Amino acid sequence: MNKNKKTNIVYWIENKLYLNITNRCSNCCKFCIKNFREGLTGFKLKLSKDPSITKIIEEIKDVLNKKNWNEIIFCGFGEPTERLDVVLEVTKWIKRYYGKPILFRINTNGQAYLINPGIEVVKEIKKAGIDKVSVSLNASEETTYLKICQPKSDKAYGAVLDFIKKAKEELDVEVTAVAIEEVNLNKIKLLADKLGVKFRKREYVSCIF
Numbered sequence: 422m423n424k425n426k427k428t429n430i431v432y433w434i435e436n437k438l439y440l441n442i443t444n445r446c447s448n449c450c451k452f453c454i455k456n457f458r459e460g461l462t463g464f465k466l467k468l469s470k471d472p473s474i475t476k477i478i479e480e481i482k483d484v485l486n487k488k489n490w491n492e493i494i495f496c497g498f499g500e501p502t503e504r505l506d507v508v509l510e511v512t513k514w515i516k517r518y519y520g521k522p523i524l525f526r527i528n529t530n531g532q533a534y535l536i537n538p539g540i541e542v543v544k545e546i547k548k549a550g551i552d553k554v555s556v557s558l559n560a561s562e563e564t565t566y567l568k569i570c571q572p573k574s575d576k577a578y579g580a581v582l583d584f585i586k587k588a589k590e591e592l593d594v595e596v597t598a599v600a601i602e603e604v605n606l607n608k609i610k611l612l613a614d615k616l617g618v619k620f621r622k623r624e625y626v627s628c629i630f
Contacts, residue, residue: 428465429480430468432466433488434462436489436492437491437494438493440481440496441498442472442504442508442511443468443497443500443501443503444466444471444498445500445504446503447500447532447572447573448570449570450557450569451569454498455498466498467498468498471504478511481511485515489521490523491524492524493523493524494525494528495526496528500530500532500536502533505533505540505542508546508551509545509546512546512549525551525552526552527546527551527553527554528554528555529556531556531580531582532572535576543588543590546592551592554593554594555596556584556595556597557598557623558585558596558598560578560609563578565604566578566581569601585618596609597621599623600624600625
């Protein structure tokens with residue numbers, strides 16, 4: 422447990438190392454864990470401000486060689502592509518200084534092109550060394566998406582689908598959906614099949630402690 426209540430930029434679950442680089446997000450999902458918890462698995466993930474690249478790398482250095490990590494994942498209490506420059510720089514740094522082969526993944530809401538206009542996001546993350554993206558889709562059509570994910574942009578759902586189509590040309594892509602009443606998992610699975618990407622159901626983390 423994180424007894425000293427320090428906010429964690431770096432945390433882990435088994436052999437997967439997670440990087441919590443921002444709490445900013447272009448969605449305000451009704452089911453988001455940060456609405457009712459401070460953290461996860463004993464780690465405190467609510468940041469008071471975005472950490473600098475220097476601070477992120479300092480915390481990575483402390484744990485990078487303590488375990489045989491099989492995956493490094495940009496995933497915290499926010500949308501990693503809100504800080505795309507940080508994702509790219511940190512990935513490049515780890516690839517330079519970690520001497521073992523490792524999979525890099527971004528858990529994303531898929532709105533990277535809306536968040537970073539004018540940037541070829543997929544090409545940039547591929548070039549930096551990202552191998553995989555896990556896109557939180559959560560709806561098979563726009564009306565449900567707007568209702569449960571509450572994006573800042575009314576163009577968000579179409580942008581997510583476009584991101585998936587672009588990403589699958591360069592990266593390993595899966596779409597995910599949270600198992601809540603409003604979400605039709607079967608329809609999202611059919612949509613994933615149509616898009617030509619994998620589908621994974623995510624269990625809902627209850628607000629009951």
